[in-house]
Amino acid sequence: MRPRIGVTVNDEDKSSGRRSGIWLGSDYTDALYETGAIPVVLAFTEDNEILDDMAQQLDGLLLTGGNDVSPIIFGEEPHIGLGEIAPIRDEMEVGLFRRMFSARKAVLGICRGIQVMNAAAGGNLYQDLAREWKGTLQHSQKAPRDYLAHSVLVERDTRLFQIYEHEEVMVNTFHHQAVRKVAPGFRVSAKSRDGLVEAIEHPDHAFMVGVQWHPENLWRRHEAHRRLFATFVNAAANRS
Numbered sequence: 001m002r003p004r005i006g007v008t009v010n011d012e013d014k015s016s017g018r019r020s021g022i023w024l025g026s027d028y029t030d031a032l033y034e035t036g037a038i039p040v041v042l043a044f045t046e047d048n049e050i051l052d053d054m055a056q057q058l059d060g061l062l063l064t065g066g067n068d069v070s071p072i073i074f075g076e077e078p079h080i081g082l083g084e085i086a087p088i089r090d091e092m093e094v095g096l097f098r099r100m101f102s103a104r105k106a107v108l109g110i111c112r113g114i115q116v117m118n119a120a121a122g123g124n125l126y127q128d129l130a131r132e133w134k135g136t137l138q139h140s141q142k143a144p145r146d147y148l149a150h151s152v153l154v155e156r157d158t159r160l161f162q163i164y165e166h167e168e169v170m171v172n173t174f175h176h177q178a179v180r181k182v183a184p185g186f187r188v189s190a191k192s193r194d195g196l197v198e199a200i201e202h203p204d205h206a207f208m209v210g211v212q213w214h215p216e217n218l219w220r221r222h223e224a225h226r227r228l229f230a231t232f233v234n235a236a237a238n239r240s
């Protein structure tokens with residue numbers, strides 16, 4: 001059976017600026033179809049009973065990219081460089097993540113997704129790298145989505161290294177927030193050359209991985225990035 005992977009969405013269509021809808025780049029769902037899963041696109045709800053059922057019915061969860069994460073989740077006031085947030089999305093993703101984590105089901109967090117994962121598990125974030133981070137690399141590339149803009153250094157004894165098989169991996173980068181304090185139980189699996197956390201994982205879970213880059217824009221041309229989705233889907237399938 002193909003595993004059912006829940007996929008979270010944006011509350012805005014960036015191409016039209018339209019509100020009160022749902023929007024999701026099809027690169028995510030194509031990656032899941034390609035690697036043998038059924039993507040289940042999750043419309044917004046804050047109903048806890050629905051979230052209970054949702055988590056129970058899903059084999060895995062893909063937390064996708066999008067707006068900034070509200071600092072309320074990690075107990076901070078909004079700093080001056082905080083961008084646009086999506087409170088309903090925050091609420092739903094944090095609730096769903098915690099349920100999937102407790103059930104030890106597979107979770108992959110991408111960009112905003114690694115940030116939600118880290119904040120929901122008790123870590124915190126840089127709200128705005130330009131103001132709060134002293135590194136020198138550009139993390140918001142001004143290049144096409146599939147351009148490999150900077151390298152990350154992968155820790156050898158990690159799940160991520162098993163997938164990427166190299167200590168140095170080229171990635172794209174579209175973020176102005178990032179993991180600051182890593183959540184308890186998680187570990188850093190990759191950093192950029194200016195020392196920023198670019199990937200985390202939980203060593204006690206079969207697949208609990210967050211990456212700051214956007215593999216959904218890279219898997220068509222780069223096998224290692226495709227393998228990230230394939231490993232995630234396999235882990236979800238083994239539970240279903």
Ligand SMILES: [Mn+2]
Pocket residue numbers: 138139150172173174175192198212
């Ligand atoms: Mn980056």
